Amino acid sequence: MNTTIQRWLVAVMLALVGMVASVHAADVDPREEIEAVLDKKFSDGKYSRQGADGCMRCHDDQSEKPATGIFDNIHGMAANKHGPMSDRQCEACHGPADNHPRNPRRGQMREPMITFGPDSPVSSEKQNSVCLSCHTDSSRSAWHSSEHAFEDLSCSSCHKVHQKDDPMMTPKLQVETCTSCHSKTKSDLHKRTSHPILNGDMQCSSCHDPHQTVNEYSLNFSSINETCYDCHAEKRGPFLWEHEPVTEDCTLCHNPHGSINSGMLDKRLPQLCQDCHKVPHANVDIPENDLRVRGGSCMNCHNQVHGSNHPRGSALRY
Ligand code: HEC
Ligand code: HEC
Ligand code: HEC
Ligand code: HEC
Ligand code: HEC
Ligand code: HEC
Ligand code: HEC
Ligand code: HEC
Ligand code: HEC
Ligand code: HEC
Known part of the structure; x- marks a missing residue:
């Protein structure tokens, strides 16, 4: 908690400096105004005494903005020692x-609360600092270097806390969420061959670990x-006779998301092989009309394309 408060204090001070500087600006962005109020509230730190019970007076199932879903979620469980309900509850x-x-x-002004997701006036970075104040494990601590943080995603672009199951923990919902942004991957999944992703x-x-890019x-x-x-x-091998591209990078031949060819191959056989082996068999006499060659697949003879341990396997045939 303390680290969040510190972060917000810094943010508030920066925001105040910004406000003084922009006092004469003609148009004040309403989102910035709300954010400034939220920053001030956060630094004042006036938490309610009733906690969640007080909130539920107005946010029950009958209300315009119901919040009951949180109690089906892990974050709504009072027994969870390090969870929000054991501490500041909703206000955490x-x-x-x-x-x-x-x-x-009655003429009183209703102050806003921090909200989450792409439509929130609160910047992704500040939204995320709320979540990251509790989620400090190693995967999450690499978040700031991730492509998704760089693209300004918020945790709640993927996670949902006001419902029973988080979509990221449910295979089909996870894939739907990811492919709602990654449309190229989505179309690959529907091609002729693919990993068993669509069936869950x-x-x-x-x-992938979408929280980090320590790895490519x-x-x-x-x-x-x-x-x-x-x-x-x-x-993995080790093989007595390796095939160089295999040890180098499986995606030289396969597209792991899917392909129109058999075996998720990037290209059709024998085109795939011929792209690298322009003129094979320079020193080998294979009759042009050999059925196996005409069959179109180099694999008819070179069937150990991932590597061979056979004493005579140098040409990946055994
Ligand atoms: C773990 C953090 C967390 C806790 C605890 C939490 N919320 Fe939320 N709340 C969120 C997030 C994130 C969203 C955005 C929707 C989502 O991700 O599920 C949200 C959405 C809402 C909304 C809808 C806001 C809108 O823009 O429509 C309301 C209202 C709300 N919460 C009230 C509450 C109340 C009341 C409690 C306590 C009973 C509570 N929340 C507990 C994180 C939390
Ligand atoms: C007296 C009734 C009342 C109480 C008590 C109340 N709220 Fe609200 N809250 C509202 C209303 C009404 C709205 C909708 C405001 C709007 O859409 O303009 C709202 C909106 C929200 C929103 C959406 C963001 C926003 O600012 O519009 C969140 C989040 C929220 N409340 C959380 C809470 C939490 C957490 C508590 C308890 C600490 C709480 N509320 C207590 C009436 C209440
Ligand atoms: C007050 C501390 C606290 C805050 C704030 C908090 N969490 Fe959590 N969260 C927990 C705890 C405790 C668990 C239970 C799992 C554990 O022990 O790590 C949990 C579990 C999770 C899980 C795993 C869910 C599952 O079904 O296994 C996700 C995902 C998650 N939180 C996301 C978020 C997001 C997103 C936010 C911000 C909107 C957030 N959390 C804010 C404490 C917190
Ligand atoms: C691009 C989508 C995406 C974003 C953005 C994202 N996550 Fe996740 N998160 C996932 C996926 C997918 C998993 C499930 C990983 C798995 O199965 O191990 C997950 C799992 C988790 C878990 C549970 C980990 C466990 O091992 O139980 C926590 C906690 C969590 N995320 C927190 C966060 C927080 C905090 C943020 C924001 C800083 C965030 N996530 C942003 C996709 C995302
Ligand atoms: C809200 C939109 C959004 C969602 C949801 C989303 N992503 Fe992304 N993702 C992006 C953007 C934007 C980029 C950066 C540009 C690009 O590579 O398309 C990116 C980049 C990536 C990259 C490349 C990262 C790198 O280090 O090179 C991977 C892999 C990725 N996302 C996987 C996922 C996975 C897995 C999920 C679901 C758990 C997911 N994304 C959900 C928007 C999203
Ligand atoms: C079997 C492993 C595997 C699975 C499952 C997988 N990916 Fe990938 N993904 C990779 C590899 C390997 C790369 C890098 C090489 C490449 O692009 O072929 C990659 C690259 C990416 C990239 C960045 C490059 C690009 O193509 O834009 C995105 C985005 C991505 N994956 C999204 C996803 C999404 C979304 C899902 C779930 C539908 C997913 N991946 C499932 C292995 C996988
Ligand atoms: C030089 C191209 C090439 C490279 C590189 C390559 N493969 Fe293959 N792979 C093939 C071909 C050709 C097939 C047969 C496809 C078919 O069924 O039409 C295949 C089939 C497969 C199969 C399914 C049949 C089987 O043998 O189990 C798996 C799994 C596989 N490859 C995994 C991998 C992995 C993992 C890597 C990286 C270590 C890799 N491949 C690298 C060409 C390659
Ligand atoms: C989490 C486990 C997992 C990972 C990681 C994984 N695969 Fe697979 N792979 C599978 C499963 C499961 C199948 C389907 C096997 C079956 O249907 O018998 C499969 C099938 C394949 C096939 C054969 C497809 C066909 O149509 O015959 C190829 C090729 C393949 N994977 C390549 C790769 C490559 C390349 C990578 C790394 C980018 C990879 N896999 C990573 C689990 C995985
Ligand atoms: C990405 C480029 C690439 C692709 C695609 C590729 N190869 Fe290779 N292959 C190599 C390299 C590099 C070597 C090792 C250097 C050499 O001897 O030419 C090699 C070696 C071989 C050898 C052993 C050569 C020897 O000297 O004994 C055979 C046989 C072979 N490849 C067959 C195939 C077949 C069959 C395919 C298609 C399934 C294929 N290759 C696809 C790059 C590739
Ligand atoms: C009828 C069986 C057969 C077919 C089909 C075949 N090869 Fe071969 N290939 C051989 C034999 C036999 C050798 C010599 C092996 C040895 O020296 O042990 C060879 C050697 C090679 C070599 C290494 C020596 C050289 O001359 O470069 C490469 C590379 C190669 N083949 C690639 C291919 C490619 C690519 C295809 C598909 C276009 C293909 N082969 C189809 C039988 C075949």
Whole structure:
């Protein structure tokens, strides 16, 4: 908590300096105005005494903005020692109530509360600092260097806390959320061959950790191949006869999101092979009309394309 308060204090001071400087500006952005009020409320720190009970007077199922969903969620469980309900409750996330529960009909001003998501007037960085004040584990601490933080995503672009199951913990919902932004990946998933993602057996987080980019492409492991070996261990070798592109990068031949070709291959056989082996068989006499060649696939003979341990496997045929 204290670290959030410190962050917000700094933010408030910066905001105040900004306000003094812009006092004569003709148009004040209403979003900035709300943010300034929220900053002030946060630094005043006037939390309510009733906690969640007080909020539920107005935010029950009958209200315009119901909040009951939180009690089905892990964050709404009082038994959770480090959770919000054991401490400031709703205000742990939405900030101090202060004058929020006022009645405008009696001419009183209702102060805003901190809100989350893309439509919130609060910047993503400040929204996220609320979540990150509790979520300090190693994956989350790398958040600030991630592509998604760089793109100004908020935690609640992906996570939802006012419902029973977080969409990120439910394979199908996770994939739907990710592909709502990543449309190229979405179309790949629907091609002829793909990982079993659409049926829910796998999900984006089987390979990616969207909170960080310590690893390239935010992958779960230090390289593309290490990520693939996690499930396809037999492809790791070591092989007596290696095939160079395989040890270098599986995606030289495969698109892990899906492809119109068999086996998620980037290109059709034998085109795939011929792109690198322009004139194979310079020293080998294979009759042009050999059925296996005419069959179109180099794999008819070179069937150990990922590497071979056979004493005579140098040409990946055994
Ligand atoms: C763990 C942090 C957290 C806690 C605790 C929490 N909320 Fe929320 N609240 C959020 C987030 C994040 C959203 C945005 C929707 C979502 O992600 O589920 C939200 C949305 C809302 C909204 C809708 C706001 C809008 O813009 O329409 C209301 C109202 C609300 N919360 C009230 C409450 C009340 C009342 C409590 C306590 C009973 C509470 N919240 C507890 C994080 C929290
Ligand atoms: C006296 C009634 C009342 C109480 C008590 C109350 N609220 Fe609200 N709250 C409202 C109303 C009405 C709105 C809708 C305001 C609007 O849309 O203009 C609202 C809106 C919100 C929003 C959406 C953001 C915003 O500022 O519009 C959040 C979040 C919220 N309340 C959280 C809380 C929390 C947390 C508590 C308890 C600390 C609480 N409220 C207590 C009446 C109340
Ligand atoms: C007051 C501390 C606190 C705050 C603030 C908080 N969380 Fe949590 N959160 C917890 C605790 C405790 C758990 C339970 C799991 C654990 O022990 O790590 C949890 C669990 C989660 C989980 C795992 C959910 C699951 O179903 O397993 C997600 C995702 C999450 N929080 C996201 C968020 C987001 C997003 C925010 C900001 C809107 C947020 N949290 C704010 C304390 C907090
Ligand atoms: C791009 C989408 C995305 C964003 C943005 C995002 N997360 Fe996550 N988060 C995920 C996914 C996917 C998982 C599930 C990972 C898994 O299955 O291990 C997850 C899991 C979690 C968990 C549970 C981890 C566990 O091991 O139980 C927590 C806590 C969490 N995220 C917090 C946050 C916080 C805090 C933020 C904002 C700083 C955030 N997330 C932003 C996608 C996201
Ligand atoms: C709100 C939109 C949004 C959502 C939701 C979202 N992303 Fe992203 N993501 C982006 C943007 C924007 C970028 C940066 C530009 C790009 O590469 O498309 C990005 C980049 C990435 C990258 C490349 C990162 C790198 O380090 O090179 C990966 C991988 C990724 N997202 C995976 C995911 C996964 C997995 C999910 C779901 C858990 C997800 N995204 C959800 C918007 C989103
Ligand atoms: C089997 C592992 C695997 C799964 C599952 C997976 N990815 Fe990837 N993804 C990769 C690899 C490897 C790369 C980097 C090489 C490449 O682009 O082919 C990558 C790259 C990306 C990129 C950045 C490059 C680009 O193509 O724009 C995005 C965005 C992305 N993945 C999103 C997703 C989303 C969304 C999902 C879930 C629908 C997902 N990925 C599922 C392995 C995977
Ligand atoms: C989380 C586990 C997991 C990871 C990580 C993973 N895969 Fe897979 N892969 C699978 C599963 C499951 C299948 C489907 C197996 C089946 O249907 O028998 C599969 C199938 C395949 C297939 C065969 C598809 C077909 O149509 O015959 C290829 C090629 C493949 N994966 C390549 C990769 C590559 C390249 C990577 C790394 C970018 C990777 N995989 C990472 C689990 C994984
Ligand atoms: C030189 C191109 C090439 C590279 C590089 C490559 N593969 Fe393959 N892979 C193939 C071909 C060709 C097939 C057969 C596809 C078909 O069914 O039509 C295949 C099939 C597969 C299959 C399904 C059949 C089987 O053998 O289990 C998996 C899984 C697979 N590859 C994983 C990987 C992994 C993991 C890597 C990286 C370590 C990798 N591949 C690198 C060309 C390649
Ligand atoms: C990305 C480029 C690339 C692709 C695609 C590729 N290869 Fe290779 N291949 C190489 C390299 C590099 C070597 C090792 C250097 C050499 O001897 O030419 C090699 C070696 C070989 C060898 C052993 C050569 C020897 O000297 O004994 C065979 C056989 C082979 N590849 C067959 C295939 C087949 C079949 C395919 C298609 C499934 C294929 N390659 C796809 C790059 C590639
Ligand atoms: C009828 C079986 C057969 C087919 C089909 C075949 N090859 Fe070969 N390939 C061989 C034989 C036999 C050798 C020599 C092996 C040896 O020296 O042990 C060879 C050697 C190679 C070599 C290494 C020596 C060299 O001359 O470069 C490469 C590379 C190669 N083939 C690539 C391919 C590619 C690419 C295709 C598909 C266009 C293909 N092969 C189709 C049988 C075949």
